[in-house]
Amino acid sequence: MSTQEQRVSWSDSFSQAQTAIQSLSTIIPSIPESVSSSDSPASALLNDPQLAAQISDLLRQPDSGAGDNQLCRWLYDTFHTSKFDLQLVILRFLPIIAGVYLSRIPLRKPLAGFEAVLLAIYAHETASRNGQPxxxxxxxxxxxxxxxxxxxxxxxxxxxxxxSPNLEPQGTIRSTKRAQIIGVALELYHSKIVDMPIQSKIDFCEFCTIWAGEDGDFYKDFPNEGNQKGKDGVEKKEGRILLPWEMLQPILRILGHCLMGINKKNKKNKELYEAACCACRSLYARALHDINPKAILATGSLLNLINIQKTGVDHTEIPITKIIHL
Structure with missing residues (x-):
């Protein structure tokens, strides 16, 4: 790409990001000055914590997933700009979109808005992979x-x-295809996880704990859980969802990254690490409850990684044979 083409591309991306900010200003209470006046508007949309908090709050509102929801329309339209930096902004909120969506399915609430965003991500992956596994x-x-x-x-x-299996175009989210569509979206999230803000990863870990629906604190001292006290832990049924391998596999890959607790500056984030540990323990408890050998092996591998980290061993020095490929 020539210098002139690079300038045109940058100008186009800048313009579309500014348009996205202007459109968003009609939906959320206020756009932070740090975003509206930024020289890198797409980056500001992705990383500004104040803006992220406002969008997150709206996504959690009771009517957030409806087909006529303005924020869902903004997320859908912004992802369809096909600009990489703006697509990252939408992926940043995928944990909340998927988390709230899955929790509301049993309630039979209107969810066309969330489904449109999830289908847009799935269609993007289907096209980029050319349907190949x-x-x-x-x-x-x-x-x-x-x-x-x-x-x-x-x-x-x-x-x-x-x-990941070969993909076929989907026009709607049927119950038989829901796990695959969300799993594919999570695979894309994992592929861009280095660019995701820490809070987005924490949101993901917290929803994993909710999805598991099990109290995993009993496994804090894994693999010596049999010597622990407090065996009368209370199960957390609320929020529990089905966890087929199509979803669980990318979930565990994402948690594997989060266990390292590393941010863009290669520094460990304690809050992210603790949230990931909690999610892994809960998913391990869920795997045992479901008597799911594959899930037990995979989640147990992540708990082994946690114990290795507790010994003070640098994760870069962990023998590859001690970590099961997920």
């Missing part, structure tokens, strides 16, 4: 290590694992 190569366990596979590996039968 996401796969990873699994090392051949018949060899001592990946370095021993060498030239004699059977390339005609690669060891592939499907991380």
């Amino acid at each position: 996401i796969t990873i190569h699994i090392p051949d366990l018949s060899h001592p290590s990946v370095y021993h596979e060498g030239k004699h590996s059977n390339k005609s039968t690669p060891n592939l694992a499907v991380v």
Whole structure:
């Protein structure tokens, strides 16, 4: 891209971000001065805590998910600008959108506004992947290590694992496709998680605890939970949702990042770390309650990571064999 093309692209992004701010000003109580006068309006939309608090409050209102909800319309239109920096703004609020949406499904409230935003994210991923699945190569366990596979590996039968299946266009969110659509949205969130503000990740961890619907404090000393006191922990049924693997897999990847508690400046955030630990314990308790072997193995792996961190070992020095790939 030439310098002139870069300038045009920057100008176009700046203009669309300013338009988004002007449109948002008719919806929320007030636009902070730090946002309206920013030289980087898209970045300000993403990172300003005062603005984020106002949008979050509106997303949690009783009528927030309706089809005629102005904020949902703004989120939908802003995502469809196809500008990467503005799409990040919408993904920043995905934990609250998905969290409130899933909690209201049993209440049979109008949710067309939330569904439109989720479908927009899903359609974007479907188009960007060209409908193809996401796969990873699994090392051949018949060899001592990946370095021993060498030239004699059977390339005609690669060891592939499907991380995310092939996608088909969806015009509505049916109950049979809900987990896949939200799972795909969470996969996109995970792929951009480095750009997400800390509070967005904390929101996600808090909703994971709610979704699990189990009191996980009993597992604070995992794996020696049998020696703990306080076995009469109370289950938290309110907010519990179904957690099929299509959703749980990206959830656990996101929590794996949050357990490191790292922000853009490579500094650990204690509040995020504690929220992630709480979510992992609750999901582990849920996996045990559901007698779900795959979920027990995955969530138990995250609890093992927490215990490794408690020993004071730098996570960059943890042997890869101690962490199960999710």
